[in-house]
Structure formats: C-alpha cells, structure tokens
Amino acid sequence: MNRNARKWIAGLSLMAAAGAAHAWPDKPVTIVVPFPPGGATDSVARSVANKLGEQLKQSFVVENKAGATGTIGASQVARAAPDGYTLMVTSLAPLVVAPHLMKGITYDPAKDFTYLTVAVQTPNVLVVSPKLAPQVNSVQDVLALLKAKPGSISFATSGAGSSDHLTAELFWQKTGTKGLHVPYKGGAPAISDLLGNQVDMSFQNVNAVLPHIKAGKLKAIAVTGAKRSPVLPDVPTFAEASVPGVNVYAWQAVVAPKNLPADVRDKLSAALVTALKDPGVSKPFTDVGLEIVANSPEEFTRFQQQESARWKEVIETGGISVQ
Numbered sequence: 328m329n330r331n332a333r334k335w336i337a338g339l340s341l342m343a344a345a346g347a348a349h350a351w352p353d354k355p356v357t358i359v360v361p362f363p364p365g366g367a368t369d370s371v372a373r374s375v376a377n378k379l380g381e382q383l384k385q386s387f388v389v390e391n392k393a394g395a396t397g398t399i400g401a402s403q404v405a406r407a408a409p410d411g412y413t414l415m416v417t418s419l420a421p422l423v424v425a426p427h428l429m430k431g432i433t434y435d436p437a438k439d440f441t442y443l444t445v446a447v448q449t450p451n452v453l454v455v456s457p458k459l460a461p462q463v464n465s466v467q468d469v470l471a472l473l474k475a476k477p478g479s480i481s482f483a484t485s486g487a488g489s490s491d492h493l494t495a496e497l498f499w500q501k502t503g504t505k506g507l508h509v510p511y512k513g514g515a516p517a518i519s520d521l522l523g524n525q526v527d528m529s530f531q532n533v534n535a536v537l538p539h540i541k542a543g544k545l546k547a548i549a550v551t552g553a554k555r556s557p558v559l560p561d562v563p564t565f566a567e568a569s570v571p572g573v574n575v576y577a578w579q580a581v582v583a584p585k586n587l588p589a590d591v592r593d594k595l596s597a598a599l600v601t602a603l604k605d606p607g608v609s610k611p612f613t614d615v616g617l618e619i620v621a622n623s624p625e626e627f628t629r630f631q632q633q634e635s636a637r638w639k640e641v642i643e644t645g646g647i648s649v650q
C-alpha cells in the first residue's frame with residue numbers, strides 16, 4: 328500500500344471516529360451510583376438523568392452499584408469504555424477519601440476518570456443533643472466542654488472515614504481537642520441516637536438535619552461553609568466563631584472513564600451545567616440546603632486534587648483507618 332493510500336485510510340478512520348463522537352448519544356446512557364437508592368447521591372443522579380434525557384433526547388438510566396464506600400461502583404466505571412455511555416454520579420468518598428483509607432482499591436482517582444462537574448455541595452453543621460442544648464450555645468462552649476472532658480464528649484458519625492467523621496477529625500486537629508468518635512452504619516441511625524441523647528454531638532450535612540433544627544429538636548452551633556447557609560442564616564460559620572480552617576463541604580459530582588473524547592466531554596459538560604441550573608432541578612436541592620456548583624471539567628479536576636491532598640493529610644495526622 329502506497330503512502331497516499333495509507334493517508335486516505337487514516338483520514339477516513341479519523342472522520343468515522345469524529346462522526347461517531349458527534350452522534351453521541353445514539354443509545355441509552357448508564358449512570359452508575361456507587362451507593363444504595365434513596366440517599367443524596369442517588370437523588371442527584373436521578374434528577375440529572377431526567378433532565379439530560381429531556382435535553383439530549385436519549386434515555387439516561389441510573390444503576391445502583393453499592394459497596395465498599397463506593398469503590399465497587401467506581402472500579403466498574405474506571406474499567407468501562409470511554410465512549411460517553413457509562414457515567415458515574417458519586418459523593419466525594421470514592422474520589423478523595425477511600426483511596427487514602429482502604430487497601431486494594433483497583434483504580435487511581437487521579438488517572439482513571441474524566442472529571443466533568445461538581446453538581447452540588449453542602450456544608451456540614453455541628454449540632455448538639457437536646458440534653459446539651461441548654462448549656463452549649465456557641466463553638467467556644469463546645470471547645471470549653473472538650474477541654475474540660477478530653478476524649479469523652481461523643482461525636483456520632485455515619486461511619487469511619489465518612490465526611491462527618493473527617494470533619495470532626497479536622498475540627499479536633501485545628502483546635503487541639505479530641506472527642507470520642509462513635510461510628511454508625513449511616514447518617515440516619517447517628518441522627519436518631521443524637522435526638523435520643525445517646526450521643527452528644529455530630530457534624531451532619533445541613534440537608535440531613537435541617538428539619539430537626541427547624542423543629543427545635545437539635546441545636547445548630549456552626550456551619551463549615553465559607554459563608555452562612557441560606558437555609559440557616561442565623562448560624563455562624565466556624566471562621567466567624569474564630570476557628571478558621573474548618574471549611575468543609577460534602578459534594579456530589581459526575582465523572583466518566585478516562586480518555587473520554589473531547590467533543591463528547593464538552594457536549595456532556597454543557598448539558599450538565601444546563602440541567603443543574605434548571606429551576607426544576609436546582610430548587611428542590613437549594614430548598615434543603617444544597618448549593619448548585621456546576622463547574623467546568625478543568626475546575627473540577629483541580630478541586631479533586633486539592634480535596635484529595637487535604638483529606639490525605641487529615642487521615643494521616645489523625646491515624647484514621649478502616650477495617
């Protein structure tokens with residue numbers, strides 16, 4: 328085969344690949360959620376899937392692949408073809424926490440995914456039990472209690488290595504204090520025992536405890552956001568309470584396997600931003616304290632690197648591990 332023929336065939340191959348990419352999506356798209364149905368990540372995935380389906384005139388089907396702090400589903404997505412037909416909506420756990428806590432993970436978050444957008448984020452809020460509420464009214468009151476009873480004030484979390492656990496660890500590290508970590512199998516039982524005075528305090532996602540705060544059953548002390556939460560305007564940030572550095576958000580995001588074609592990535596990124604900013608999608612989230620982020624692939628990539636480095640340091644400093 329002469330040189331011109333080879334060029335002609337190569338050109339046809341490139342044109343065919345480009346045509347296939349531009350045709351995306353021409354069949355149903357699977358969105359993997361690496362957690363059980365019913366949680367915040369699942370809710371974000373289903374809202375986004377519905378809106379993407381309307382925009383792109385194709386089915387976006389959510390599949391829950393739960394287990395091992397989200398790493399089972401993440402491993403599956405990392406191995407999938409980078410053709411735009413397998414996506415993942417996930418919390419921060421598989422991307423910036425689990426790799427520093429768990430052995431035997433079969434993917435590298437920094438290398439095995441195309442980062443598309445952080446969909447939503449929510450700060451955590453430090454809440455105290457009804458029993459402690461009369462005597463604890465501020466972060467300074469919390470610090471005084473922790474210093475008076477080091478290692479004995481209990482902090483409920485949704486599990487070892489969870490966002491609420493790591494937030495507590497960060498708070499203790501920044502303030503030179505230490506509480507008693509009490510891990511549960513999920514946020515619901517942790518909140519239940521907090522309401523029942525079996526534990527003293529907890530850092531929880533704002534949306535998870537907002538109804539209890541509004542009902543006066545839990546007292547909110549401070550939020551971990553860079554600014555006050557619009558749904559808790561009277562609750563200060565930790566920075567306002569003279570404890571800087573406790574700026575934490577739980578977040579849900581959308582990723583694809585690595586090497587996603589650039590034009591598919593750009594089309595999908597634009598569609599995701601449009602979907603997330605649609606009032607039908609955004610308002611139900613903002614009403615309960617979640618904030619729409621909808622950033623670019625480049626911004627998300629940088630953010631993932633920063634978050635991974637930050638939580639790696641907290642985990643190593645705290646000597647945190649999971650069995």
